[in-house]
Amino acid sequence: MTDFEDISYVVDGPAGIITIERPERYNAFRARTVEEMIRAFRLAWADKDVRCVILTGAGDKAFCTGGDVKQRAETGDYGPSESGMFEIGNLHKLIRDIPKPVIAAVNGVAVGGGHVLQVLCDVSIASETARFGQAGPKVGSFDAGFGSAYLSRIVGEKKAREIWFWCRMYDANAALEMGLVNAVVPADRLMDEARAWAAELTPKSPTAIRFLKQSFNADTDHQAGLSNLAMSALDLFTASPEGLEGAAAFAEKRTPDFNRHVNWH
Numbered sequence: 001m002t003d004f005e006d007i008s009y010v011v012d013g014p015a016g017i018i019t020i021e022r023p024e025r026y027n028a029f030r031a032r033t034v035e036e037m038i039r040a041f042r043l044a045w046a047d048k049d050v051r052c053v054i055l056t057g058a059g060d061k062a063f064c065t066g067g068d069v070k071q072r073a074e075t076g077d078y079g080p081s082e083s084g085m086f087e088i089g090n091l092h093k094l095i096r097d098i099p100k101p102v103i104a105a106v107n108g109v110a111v112g113g114g115h116v117l118q119v120l121c122d123v124s125i126a127s128e129t130a131r132f133g134q135a136g137p138k139v140g141s142f143d144a145g146f147g148s149a150y151l152s153r154i155v156g157e158k159k160a161r162e163i164w165f166w167c168r169m170y171d172a173n174a175a176l177e178m179g180l181v182n183a184v185v186p187a188d189r190l191m192d193e194a195r196a197w198a199a200e201l202t203p204k205s206p207t208a209i210r211f212l213k214q215s216f217n218a219d220t221d222h223q224a225g226l227s228n229l230a231m232s233a234l235d236l237f238t239a240s241p242e243g244l245e246g247a248a249a250f251a252e253k254r255t256p257d258f259n260r261h262v263n264w265h
């Protein structure tokens with residue numbers, strides 16, 4: 001496919017490889033990026049030769065840094081898309097619903113909505129240089145759906161709350177220790193390792209894997225409802241003065257001032 005602008009999609013043996021191609025924005029996504037990823041995942045779903053998907057980012061700095069905060073500071077949204085929608089929730093559901101394993105090849109920083117993407121992948125392989133974390137409370141955003149609920153299934157409630165409330169960054173070994181990733185390899189071996197994991201799937205029964213994936217998902221599928229609610233809440237929050245202050249502060253490279261928004265009910 002050559003008509004992608006923000007991503008690339010290539011089929012390499014049994015793997016459909018989706019690469020976010022916005023290194024100048026640390027592979028942050030805008031509405032168009034999300035829409036293109038959805039198209040690529042659908043191509044991978046329909047292709048009988050593709051046995052798994054590898055999701056990665058261009059360059060050696062970032063896997064994905066979530067929503068494009070500069071775009072949000074400029075226009076108050078994540079920019080135009082063909083559908084007119086910002087379909088991040090549909091992308092999350094697609095990563096879960098595609099009946100083939102999705103491997104995150106985390107080549108750099110995975111933060112905010114970018115971290116949520118790697119959390120939702122079936123397995124994650126990290127380069128030694130990868131870093132992980134959530135940033136919502138720093139930039140006027142949050143993911144109260146899969147990004148928090150499913151994360152706590154992976155690392156446990158205490159750790160998930162630490163990750164979200166304190167917005168710290170964790171290195172690849174810390175991520176491995178807390179079960180956030182499956183393996184850590186030197187940066188120059190990352191894609192070979194991801195391809196090797198993909199090749200190992202080839203002789204396995206695709207139908208058994210499909211049933212297994214659906215079975216794992218069934219246990220947390222109720223979180224899709226939570227995710228819908230969270231997206232609606234986030235739409236309101238990001239347009240609020242508090243949400244806008246977070247994005248503006250990031251774009252202006254200053255500390256946000258949330259003090260006047262303290263408002264407990």
Ligand SMILES: CC(C)(COP(=O)(O)OP(=O)(O)OC[C@H]1O[C@@H](n2cnc3c(N)ncnc32)[C@H](O)[C@@H]1OP(=O)(O)O)[C@@H](O)C(=O)NCCC(=O)NCCSC(=O)CCC(=O)c1ccccc1C(=O)O
Pocket residue numbers: 024025026028065066067068069070071088089109111112113114116135136139141142143147230231234
């Ligand atoms: C990632 C950093 C920690 C890296 O720090 P550092 O190594 O010091 O590099 P920098 O100099 O900061 O960054 C280099 C360069 O990249 C630009 N950049 C980085 N991140 C972004 C971004 N997200 N958007 C736009 N641009 C970005 C940065 O400005 C620099 O450019 P220069 O031109 O050189 O100045 C650090 O960069 C950092 O903390 N980044 C911000 C991370 C962040 O806050 N991400 C967004 C979190 S909110 C979110 O993702 C919402 C997602 C979403 O929309 C959503 C909605 C509804 C439900 C769910 C979701 C969801 O979960 O996805």
